[in-house]
Amino acid sequence: MPTDAVIVWLRRDLRLADNPALFHAAATGAPVLPVYIHAPEEEGDWTTGAAGRWWLHHSLGALAGALQECGSGLILRSGESLEALLALARGSGARAVYWNRALEPALGVRDSRVRHALQGEGIEVREYPADRLFAPDAVRTRAGAPFRVFTPFWKAALTSGPDLEPLPAPPILPPLPGNPATLPLEALALRPATAWDSGLRAAWRPGEAGARTCLGETLAEVAPAYARLRDRPDRNGTSRLSPHLHFGEVSPRQVAAGLEALRAEAPAAAPGAQALLRQLGWREFALHLLHHFPETGDSPLDRRYDRFPWRETGPALDAWQRGRTGFPLVDAGMRELWTSGWMHNRVRMVAASLLTKNLRIHWLEGARWFWDTLVDADLANNTLGWQWTAGCGADAAPFFRVINPVRQSERFDPEGAYIRHWVPELAALPNRWLHAPWTAPGAVLREHGVVIGRDYPAPIVDLRASREEALAAWRATVQNAGR
Numbered sequence: 001m002p003t004d005a006v007i008v009w010l011r012r013d014l015r016l017a018d019n020p021a022l023f024h025a026a027a028t029g030a031p032v033l034p035v036y037i038h039a040p041e042e043e044g045d046w047t048t049g050a051a052g053r054w055w056l057h058h059s060l061g062a063l064a065g066a067l068q069e070c071g072s073g074l075i076l077r078s079g080e081s082l083e084a085l086l087a088l089a090r091g092s093g094a095r096a097v098y099w100n101r102a103l104e105p106a107l108g109v110r111d112s113r114v115r116h117a118l119q120g121e122g123i124e125v126r127e128y129p130a131d132r133l134f135a136p137d138a139v140r141t142r143a144g145a146p147f148r149v150f151t152p153f154w155k156a157a158l159t160s161g162p163d164l165e166p167l168p169a170p171p172i173l174p175p176l177p178g179n180p181a182t183l184p185l186e187a188l189a190l191r192p193a194t195a196w197d198s199g200l201r202a203a204w205r206p207g208e209a210g211a212r213t214c215l216g217e218t219l220a221e222v223a224p225a226y227a228r229l230r231d232r233p234d235r236n237g238t239s240r241l242s243p244h245l246h247f248g249e250v251s252p253r254q255v256a257a258g259l260e261a262l263r264a265e266a267p268a269a270a271p272g273a274q275a276l277l278r279q280l281g282w283r284e285f286a287l288h289l290l291h292h293f294p295e296t297g298d299s300p301l302d303r304r305y306d307r308f309p310w311r312e313t314g315p316a317l318d319a320w321q322r323g324r325t326g327f328p329l330v331d332a333g334m335r336e337l338w339t340s341g342w343m344h345n346r347v348r349m350v351a352a353s354l355l356t357k358n359l360r361i362h363w364l365e366g367a368r369w370f371w372d373t374l375v376d377a378d379l380a381n382n383t384l385g386w387q388w389t390a391g392c393g394a395d396a397a398p399f400f401r402v403i404n405p406v407r408q409s410e411r412f413d414p415e416g417a418y419i420r421h422w423v424p425e426l427a428a429l430p431n432r433w434l435h436a437p438w439t440a441p442g443a444v445l446r447e448h449g450v451v452i453g454r455d456y457p458a459p460i461v462d463l464r465a466s467r468e469e470a471l472a473a474w475r476a477t478v479q480n481a482g483r
C-alpha cells in the first residue's frame with residue numbers, strides 16, 4: 001500500500017543538524033524513515049578499519065538516541081544497499097528515498113546504480129550536496145582542468161563563495177510509520193571482540209552531541225591560538241574535529257560558519273580562525289583530488305613513482321608500527337595512534353617521512369596501517385597525506401626535502417612534554433638528550449637509568465646515509481622516467 005513516507009538513507013552524515021536530506025524529507029510533512037545500511041563490501045578496497053568501526057558503532061548508537069528524542073528512531077539494516085532500500089520501501093509503502101551525496105568514488109558509483117534501480121521501480125530519488133564546502137566540479141583552473149596545487153585551488157574556491165548558512169535540525173520528526181523491523185546495533189559487529197578500546201573510550205565522544213561540544217571548544221579555545229599552536233603536538237593546539245567530520249557528525253559548513261562568526265565577533269581571533277578555515281580547505285582539496293583522480297587511493301598521482309625502488313617491508317615496518325624506531329618523536333606519535341586512534345598532523349608527517357624516505361617502505365604500507373588504526377581514517381585525506389609526504393602526489397613536498405625527525409622534535413616539542421608522555425622510558429632524560437637519546441654520553445644515560453638497546457631501541461636507520469640512498473633512488477627514478 002503506497003504511502004507518502006520518505007526514506008532517508010543515512011551514511012557518512014550521522015547528524016540531525018545541517019543534514020539536507022533529513023531536513024528536506026521532514027519539510028515534506030510526511031512520515032520519515034531514517035535508515036542506516038551496513039554494507040562494507042560496497043566500500044571498495046578501503047572498507048572501514050578497526051578504529052573507524054569502533055567509532056561508527058558509538059556514533060550510530062548516539063544517532064539512534066537523538067532520533068528517538070525527536071519521536072523517531074533509526075532503522076538498522078545490513079547487506080546489499082539496494083535490496084535493503086527496496087525491502088524497506090515495500091514494507092513501509094514509501095515511494096521516495098532521499099540521501100546526501102557520497103564523497104568517495106566507490107560509493108558514488110554505488111549510489112548511481114542504486115538511483116537508477118530505484119527510479120526504475122518508480123521510486124523518487126533526491127540527492128543533496130553535503131559534507132563539503134564546494135561541489136567537486138565548481139572549482140576549476142582557467143583552462144577548465146582540476147587543480148593539482150593547493151594555494152591556487154583554495155584561492156579559486158574562496159572566490160567562488162561557499163554557502164555558509166547551515167540548515168537547522170528538523171524541529172520534529174513524526175514517529176516511524178508501520179513499526180519497521182530494525183537490527184540491534186550489536187548485530188552489525190562493529191565493536192572489537194577483544195577489549196582493546198579503553199584508550200579510544202578515554203579520548204573520544206563519538207556522535208553529534210560530542211561533535212557539537214568539540215566545535216564549541218574549538219571556537220572558544222583552539223581557534224584563537226590556532227595559528228601559533230597548530231604545529232605543537234605538546235599543546236592542545238588543533239581542533240580534533242577530524243573523526244567527527246569524517247562520519248558527518250558535524251558538517252564543514254557548520255565549522256566554517258562558526259569560524260566566520262568568530263572572525264566577525266573577535267578580531268583578535270581572526271588570524272587563527274582564518275588558518276583553521278584554510279586547513280578545512282586542505283580537506284576540500286583532498287576531496288577535489290580524489291574526485292578527479294579516483295585511482296589515487298591505490299596509485300601514485302605522479303606515475304613516475306610506479307617504478308620507484310621501494311624496499312621489502314621486514315622488521316622495520318613492525319618497529320615503525322609499534323613505536324620502536326629509536327626516534328622518540330616518531331615513537332611517541334605511533335604510540336599515541338595505537339592508544340588513542342589519532343596522531344597530531346605534524347607527527348603524522350614526520351612518521352610518514354621516516355617510513356617512506358629513510359626506510360623507503362611503500363607509502364601504501366603506511367596508509368594501510370593508518371587506515372586501520374585512525375578513528376579519522378578518511379580515504380581522501382589519508383591518500384593526500386601519504387602521497388604528499390612520500391613526494392608522489394599533487395602539490396607534494398619535493399622528494400629531496402627529507403624531514404629530519406630530530407630537528408622536528410627539537411622545534412615542535414621543545415620541552416619534550418609530548419615525548420615524555422608517550423615514551424615514558426625516556427622521561428628522566430634531560431631535554432638536551434631527549435630528542436636523540438643515542439647521542440647522550442654514557443654517563444648521562446647511566447645517571448638516568450636508560451640503556452639504549454635495552455630500555456629503548458637504538459635508531460633503526462642512519463638518518464644521513466638513508467637520506468642519501470633515498471635521494472639516489474629518486475634521481476634514478478626521475479632520470480629513467482625521462483628516457
Ligand SMILES: Cc1cc2nc3c(=O)[nH]c(=O)nc-3n(C[C@H](O)[C@H](O)[C@H](O)COP(=O)(O)OP(=O)(O)OC[C@H]3O[C@@H](n4cnc5c(N)ncnc54)[C@H](O)[C@@H]3O)c2cc1C
Pocket residue numbers: 230238239240241242243245246276279280281282283284286343344345346348349352370374376377378379381382383384385386389
Ligand atoms: C600521512 C598523513 C595521513 C593523514 N591521514 C588522515 C586521515 O586519514 N584522515 C584525516 O582526517 N586526516 C588525515 N591527515 C590530515 C591531518 O593530519 C588530520 O586531518 C588532522 O591531524 C586532524 O586533526 P584535527 O582535526 O585536530 O585538525 P585541525 O588542524 O584542527 O584541522 C581541522 C580539520 O581540517 C582538516 N584538515 C586539517 N589538516 C588537513 C590535511 N593536511 N589534509 C586534509 N585535511 C586536513 C581535517 O578535516 C581537520 O579535522 C593525514 C595527514 C598525513 C600527513
